[in-house]
């Protein structure tokens with residue numbers, strides 16, 4: 798599932814530069830995919846564009862926004878359940894020139 802930022806967000810901005818997919822936006826900013834801009838999904842706090850979030854699958858063993866958030870307000874979105882195959886497929890689409898290892902890094906394989 799995509800990761801979600803809750804209203805506990807304090808707008809510190811620590812998460813956005815850590816996202817391997819540039820999926821995190823400041824409130825009020827348009828989000829972009831394939832050169833197209835889309836209206837902000839939130840006006841007041843940072844948000845994650847679900848179409849760009851892979852739960853860090855392909856890049857890290859843990860969601861990086863979860864790791865750096867000082868108030869623990871990055872959580873799995875229960876409304877968007879997704880499994881590893883869909884997430885690595887998204888990563889490959891987002892990064893067509895990237896070679897993902899086999900096995901690739903994934904929070905599903907942590908431990």
Ligand code: SF4
Nearest residue numbers: 816850852853860862
């Ligand atoms: S879980 Fe990973 S891919 Fe998703 S928004 Fe957070 S840092 Fe970005």
Ligand code: SF4
Nearest residue numbers: 806807809810812866
């Ligand atoms: S790190 Fe957490 S508190 Fe800071 S902007 Fe991101 S979601 Fe909000």
